[in-house]
Amino acid sequence: MAATLYTYPENWRAFKAQIAAQYSGARLKIASTSPAFTFGQSNRSPVFLSNFPLGKVPAYQGDDGFCLFESNAIAHYLSNDALRGSTPQASAQVLQWVSFADSEIIPPASAWVFPTLGIMQFNKQATEQAKEEVKRVLAVLNQHLNTRTFLVGERVSLADVTVVCSLLWLYKQVSLLSFSLIKLFVSPLSNLHNYHFVQFLAFNNFSILSESISVLLFKIVISLAKKFAEMQPKKETPAKKEKGSKEGEKKKEEKKATPAEEEMDECEAALASEPKAKDPFAHLPKSSFIMDEFKRKYSNEDTLTVALPYFWDHFDREGFSIWHSEYRFPEELTMSFMSCNLITGMFQRLDKLRKNAFASVILFGANNDSCITGIWVFRGQDLAFTLSDDWQIDYESYTWRKLDVDSEECKTMVKEYFAWEGEFKHVGKPFNQGKIFK
Secondary structure (H helix, E strand, C coil), X not given: CCEEEECCCCCHHHHHHHHHHHHHCCCEEEECCCCXXXXXXXXXXXXXXXXXXXXXXXXEEXXXXXXXXXXXXXXXXXXXXXXXXXXXXXXXXXXXXXXXXXXXXXXXXXXXXXXXXXXXXXXXXXXXXXXXXXXXXXXXXXXXXXXXXXXXXXXXXXXXXXXXXXXHHHHHHHHHHCCHHHHHHCCCCHHXXXXXXXXXXXXXXXXXXXXXXXXXXXXXHHXXXXXXXXXXXXCCCCCCCCXXXXXXXXXXXXXXXXXXXXXXXXXHHHHHHCCCCCCCCCCCCCCCCCHHHHHXXXXXXXXXXXXXXXXXXXXXXXXXXXXXXXXXXHHHCCCHHHHHHHHHHHHHHCHHHHHHEEEEEEEEEECCEEEEEEEEEEECCCCHHHHCHHHCCCHHHEEEEECCCCCHHHHHHHHHHHHCCCCXXXXXXXXXXXXXXX
């Protein structure tokens, strides 16, 4: 059985628990629509209130009857040790940023967003103060991310999950209506926007947010196009002759929209009209190696004792290949954090390749004396980048060498790169930082 999370659709507070569950592998059933759960009715029932006295959502109920309310407590409970912080210091830092999101981001964000939703009356002075406070608080985040990719340590933590979710409604509601936040992010907060918020939307376990933002961007573009069209001078159309008017009316009736079409908004219509992209791997035979299963092991289990043996036990030598990559222009690598962002940027642009590839890419050396190398696992026997124009932006900046999967060299390199530890004899520089493409 799976635990149940009661909420309403698009609840950003519930997203925290859902993402934490994705990372930890916890089974979680979402009850957000009728008949499973109807917000405003189900949460007022005596049964619900006996478990959750405040009647608030999200609310968690385990299959053993254990109940929790308050989104941060639920997300913490559903997290694994890596998300919570693997050391006392990291755990305290995670708690610091979770508290920061609740006490510093949410209050001014609410004061800015609530009037746009009709929840509270608009007050110009209060809104302007809220905007300045949001800008000040996010500047603190931006400065912290100036030399970091993650808020705590070198991997995603509950700190990142919480902060990203607390920023979501600012992106969705404020930017959709006034674009003030987009303007605010253009230059002074680029670290936060480019290397934090956008980066996490590209992560597989944050996919629920990516879908939400994708729909938002469609709506923004369509809204702008509509407003632009409305501003254009209208051309006078010549009056139609009476002859054939009945025929025209008949054609109109024939073209009358079906009920489903009438309910479509501009965004849905645009999405429906988008041609479905051809699967770049459609020409390859089905493989017995399930990439998602391996990634789940890698994310949630010990690398050397569980994930690595699982990889070799299930690896399909005919259906997949393993490659070594090395950045062609090491002389251009200066500051380490900039080099890490170079890797992250490549991973972001390869988002649609995730289900058919895995990579561990490492920055070796120090500032102004470093190199980037990695191990990549692709579906098929050739480089996957050539299968789609969208994947070819970065790969020519690297040299690629296909490895013999049965060789000791390949087994050693896979072990070292997957575990981020070892001698790395082929590099000749000290280990610095690693990035995982999942």
